[in-house]
Amino acid sequence: MDNNKTAWERLAIVHTKGRPxxxxxxxxxxxxxxxxxxxxxxxxxxxxxxxxARLNDTPVTVIAQVKGRNINENKDCxxxxxxxxxxxxxxxxxxxxxxxxxxxxxxxxxxxxxxxxPAEERGQGEAIAKNIAEFMTLRTPIISIVLxxxxxxxxxxxxxxxxxxxxxxxxxxxxSPRGFASILWKDSSREQEACNIMQVTAEDMVRxxxxxxxxxxxxxxxxxxxxxxxxxxxxxxxxKISEKCQKGLDELLKERYTKFRKIGEFIE
Amino acid sequence: xxxxxxxxxxxxxxxxxxxxxxxxxxxxxxSTVPLERYEELHRVCxxxxxxxxxxxxxxxxxxxxxxxxxxxxxxxxxxxPIDFPDYPRKQQELRDSTGxxxxxxxxxxxxxxxxxxxxxxxxxxxMASMGSVVGEKITRAFEYATEHNLPVIMFTASGGARMQxxxxxxxxxxxxxxxxKLHSDSGGLYITVLTDPTTxxxxxxxxxxxxIIIAEPKILIGFAGRRVIESxxxxxxxxxxxxxxxxxxxxxxxxxxxxKKLRSTLxxxxxxxxxxxxx
Numbered sequence: 001m002d003n004n005k006t007a008w009e010r011l012a013i014v015h016t017k018g019r020p021x022x023x024x025x026x027x028x029x030x031x032x033x034x035x036x037x038x039x040x041x042x043x044x045x046x047x048x049x050x051x052x053a054r055l056n057d058t059p060v061t062v063i064a065q066v067k068g069r070n071i072n073e074n075k076d077c078x079x080x081x082x083x084x085x086x087x088x089x090x091x092x093x094x095x096x097x098x099x100x101x102x103x104x105x106x107x108x109x110x111x112x113x114x115x116x117x118p119a120e121e122r123g124q125g126e127a128i129a130k131n132i133a134e135f136m137t138l139r140t141p142i143i144s145i146v147l148x149x150x151x152x153x154x155x156x157x158x159x160x161x162x163x164x165x166x167x168x169x170x171x172x173x174x175x176s177p178r179g180f181a182s183i184l185w186k187d188s189s190r191e192q193e194a195c196n197i198m199q200v201t202a203e204d205m206v207r208x209x210x211x212x213x214x215x216x217x218x219x220x221x222x223x224x225x226x227x228x229x230x231x232x233x234x235x236x237x238x239x240k241i242s243e244k245c246q247k248g249l250d251e252l253l254k255e256r257y258t259k260f261r262k263i264g265e266f267i268e
Numbered sequence: 269x270x271x272x273x274x275x276x277x278x279x280x281x282x283x284x285x286x287x288x289x290x291x292x293x294x295x296x297x298x299s300t301v302p303l304e305r306y307e308e309l310h311r312v313c314x315x316x317x318x319x320x321x322x323x324x325x326x327x328x329x330x331x332x333x334x335x336x337x338x339x340x341x342x343x344x345x346x347x348x349p350i351d352f353p354d355y356p357r358k359q360q361e362l363r364d365s366t367g368x369x370x371x372x373x374x375x376x377x378x379x380x381x382x383x384x385x386x387x388x389x390x391x392x393x394x395m396a397s398m399g400s401v402v403g404e405k406i407t408r409a410f411e412y413a414t415e416h417n418l419p420v421i422m423f424t425a426s427g428g429a430r431m432q433x434x435x436x437x438x439x440x441x442x443x444x445x446x447x448x449k450l451h452s453d454s455g456g457l458y459i460t461v462l463t464d465p466t467t468x469x470x471x472x473x474x475x476x477x478x479x480i481i482i483a484e485p486k487i488l489i490g491f492a493g494r495r496v497i498e499s500x501x502x503x504x505x506x507x508x509x510x511x512x513x514x515x516x517x518x519x520x521x522x523x524x525x526x527x528k529k530l531r532s533t534l535x536x537x538x539x540x541x542x543x544x545x546x547x
Contacts, residue, residue, distance in 0.1 A: 117509070
């Protein structure tokens, strides 16, 4: 692994044109993927896709944020910024997985939840809150992987899980570095400085107890060898899913609660 | 717009230029009211019903029965999980100037004799942003309520996640929401009272998870800030956007209750859910 890069340099890798997206990974990691559309209330958000597939021989539910690989794809998926109906679709599919005892695999890749009038009108806050609370007690294993950017509550809505893995160059943050600079310093041009002090890298996540595993990327980044990175992700998932499926559900849920319960630093 | 929390002006009496009475100038209707009168009304403007922001101690005093509040975790203070420049110094300054230890006070209280867990956020402390201390105190409050079969009432106000604690602050959303979920699964009643302003990561976690969601009139409720949305959408937003009435109309607030009716409303709701009867 390449440990000498700054957070900002890693973000550049994540933003490299040609970085694989979930649409590249699905055919290489899973077989028989059937996409399922819609939240059953309002519509079908294209920033989150979901469905059922097989991982080796095990049926699993896949829920993922979608980045576009070109401008047309990006328009279609709203630059991976989900609307409330996207999160509600994710929850619907997670509940479906629980009913049929399928593990859930979430792929996080978003700069953040969409910030705009339609999102506010349809309850972006409520949609995210509901996912976080419901995923905490979902009675089936959940594994989440951050593929590129994991920005804010928009990422966490797919991030309540039994184990979180980060791709080597991926980042997870309370808000995008740009948003951070804009909120704290009222100057979004200080994005680079923000990125380097926010502690957003995969190593930071493991140290802070947010992530358990770092999945190694090919030299220079995931885009340099799609087959290899897909193999690494598949290997990780196969191992973790079989490990978590062997656990009793009560124990699994207790451990999931504890994983988040212990994060925080204070003096009393 | 409503930033002038302590917008207190001196009113001069006619004829005697030296004698002054402290007064409050309403940021909404611009009328001037003697400060004493405004405080008597718990910081509500008698002319236009503007609900000003309340400190957590004032909120507790007007909500709980006299001397019934017992505070949890009164000495808990934050560390500096991501070594953010100046964060410890800023916190010390705020502790000194507000008398608070962080942005939320939690504990148990009686409301018209009914025991409840009560949490109140205070926007004077870093805009009541949620970091480790807010997350931990709220989580413990829910865990206590679950263990003791008590209801929970949370008065929310927040600018969102506390940026200075980075990812650790984001995780507080999961921690608090998890504790709310376990309280809910155990059959406990949770009433949220949204106060000005409730936004960001708090809206996207425990503030939106109440069995009953109450809001004070005309307060701001949202996920993303107005400035962010205007810059994304490149258009002006309507005046009432994200106000309590707007959010009620969109289906995210059960009822809007004026401050003077809150205590009786809360007591009634607790009682209607079976709390306060001899067990």
